[in-house]
Amino acid sequence: MASKFWKVKCKKCGNVQVIFSHATREVVCTGCGAVLVEPTGGKAHLVEGEIVEEYD
Ligand SMILES: [Zn+2]
Numbered sequence: 001m002a003s004k005f006w007k008v009k010c011k012k013c014g015n016v017q018v019i020f021s022h023a024t025r026e027v028v029c030t031g032c033g034a035v036l037v038e039p040t041g042g043k044a045h046l047v048e049g050e051i052v053e054e055y056d
């Protein structure tokens with residue numbers, strides 16, 4: 001599966017940020033510090049984040 005960028009919205013505070021779909025580390029919300037995604041070795045697993053848009 002191709003790598004993409006995701007626009008991810010934090011379920012806790014509503015902050016939106018753009019992250020790499022195959023993140024190799026946890027990505028935390030810049031607004032509240034919640035873990036948005038965690039690495040899996042492939043496509044990142046969504047934790048408190050939800051995808052609102054995808055970019056190639
Ligand atoms: Zn947040």
